Amino acid sequence: MPVRQKKVTVSKFPLRLMPSVRRVAENFSEKEGVSLNQFINIAVAEKLAHLQHEEWLAHRPKATDEMIANALAILDRPTGQEPEDGDRLPKGYRSGAREAAPRLAALGGTMPGSKPIPRRRSEVEREGKK
Secondary structure (H helix, E strand, O other): OOOOOOOOOOOOOOOOOOHHHHHHHHHHHHHHOOOHHHHHHHHHHHHHHHHHHHHHHHHOOOOOHHHHHHHHHHHHOOOOOOOOHHHOOOOOOOOHHHHHHHHHHHOOOOOOOOOOOOOOHHHHHHHHHO
16 A cells, blocks of 8 residues: 655745844854754744743643642652662751741741742651641
């Protein structure tokens, strides 16, 4: 059975560049070893990808306290496996952010302009047993 290939039509688009911009683009396209046309295509594609990413970031759902707490609970789960050699925390290491959360809560909240840091489930359970 013959395979049909979809024809891609490339439209021509006359582009007017300022002479200084064109010279810089030509220099960089030569350094990259590509044609000026390909260089401009790649530059436009990179800019569009950047803009689309910014748009996605602006419209994605914001993390709620519940989502953060759930993510931290997942990270706190024991794996049953020993950490790999380069993946161990130094002896006596304590997370400053998680250590600060109970102190900040006791002081009545958070730093100005910041969100509260969810505490580990184990910390909340220990407080309940006191």
